[in-house]
Amino acid sequence: MSISVKDVAALAQVSVGTVSNVLNRPDKVSAATVQRVQAAIDELGFVRNDAARQLRAGRSRSIGLVVLDVGNPFFTDVARGAERRAAESDLAILLGNSDDDESRETRYLDLFEEQRVQGVLITPVDDVSTRLARLRARGIPVVLVDRPSDSGEFSSVAVDDVGGGYLAARHLLDTGRRRIAFVGGPLTTRQVTDRLAGARRAVESERDASLEVIEATALTVLEGRAAGERLRGRKPGDRPDAVFAANDLLAVGVLQALVMLGSITVPDDIAIIGYDDIDFASAAVVPLSSIRQPSELIGRRAVDLLLAEIDDGAGVDQVVFPPELIVRQSTAARQQ
Structure with a gap:
């Protein structure tokens, strides 16, 4: 009854x-x-009956969050930070994984609109400004996560990825490496292209340095392993002396292919640096240097911006965190 x-x-x-x-x-x-x-x-x-209450109130007690890849620990940490901050305001996070697929992303945005969420946090696959503008017109504010708003139309929380790419390549150059390979992709992904742009800027400052681009189809361990296997198959003189991977999952894959599946030593033969500083980085068989992003803080700050727009009608705010270089064994100076 x-x-x-x-x-x-x-x-x-x-x-x-x-x-x-x-x-x-x-x-x-x-x-x-x-x-x-x-x-x-x-x-x-x-x-x-919370559904009935939502109908009367016109809004749920939830926030929609769409990420590119829920299997990436970086996005897991972002979601955790958002969830903890939302809970402080008696709100829940509804998590959607676009899996880098625009159609999946659209379905989640449609679902969140139907659920009358308080607002939407999103790391977009591509330019979805028209769809997001429609959400806002219907009273659902939007904050971009791990992606700046190029038009300045939406609030956003991101890290300076160009600066992070520069930090990574500059560190490799400072340790004496001169033949750097950038492993990342797809190159249509904004974060990847920004990190590559920063690396290029660092390498171009050294006359005797070069940068090779090895495009991956996804930011995964398997893609990193495939790239590492290609490098391992080259003659020693044709290999780079350093790899900058666009994220830590790629870096772990490259490391596995070079060290665990081959006879190449890291960092003496090839140094490796990743990006994000996920927990796996410090626990790798050769602890990985990385560019740290404040992942949980990104999630918390995104919810802050969303609540400010919901509660106070706050204007657009662009938050950009500085990246941090974390040096570990994988980029140690060569032993003489």
Whole structure:
């Protein structure tokens, strides 16, 4: 049998309106009455109909989050930071994984609109400004995550990826490496192209240095391993002396192919640096140097911007965090 608000009111000997206030606006009810109504709820096993409440309020108590790849620990940490911040405001995160697929991304945005979420956080596959503008026009604010807003139309939280790419390549150059290979892709991904642009800027400052681009089809360990196997198959004189991988998953794959599946030593033969500084980086068979992004902080700050727009009608804000170079064994200076 379904227990209703009327049943709770009858048992607590209060009006239906009082029960509603206890559920939605307890500050308007005396502590004694709240306690009596809560006791009736517990005794009857009443469960509120949140869907009906959302229809009346016109909004759910949730925020939609769409990420490129939920299998990437970086995005897992971003989601964790967003979830923790949202919980502080009594909100839940609905997580969608676009898997770098525009059609999946669109389906999640449609779903979130149907669910009447409070707002949307998104790392877009490509330019979806028209779709996001439609969400905003319908009263659903949007914040871009790990991606700047080129048009300045939306608030965003990102890291300076051009600066991060420069830091990574500059570090390799400072350790004496001169033949650098950049492993990353697809090259249509904004974060990848920005990191490559930063690396190019660093390499171009050294007359005797070169940068080779090895494009991957995805930012995964398997793609990194495939790139590493191609490098391992070259003659020693044709190999780079350093690899800058566009993320740590690629870097782990390259490392596996070179060290665990071959006879190449890291860092003496080839140095490797990744990007994101996920937990796997420090736990790799050769601890990986990396460019650290404050992943959980990115998620928290994105929710902050969203709530500011929801609650206060705050304007557009572009937050850009500086990247940090983390040096470990994989880029140590060659032993003499």
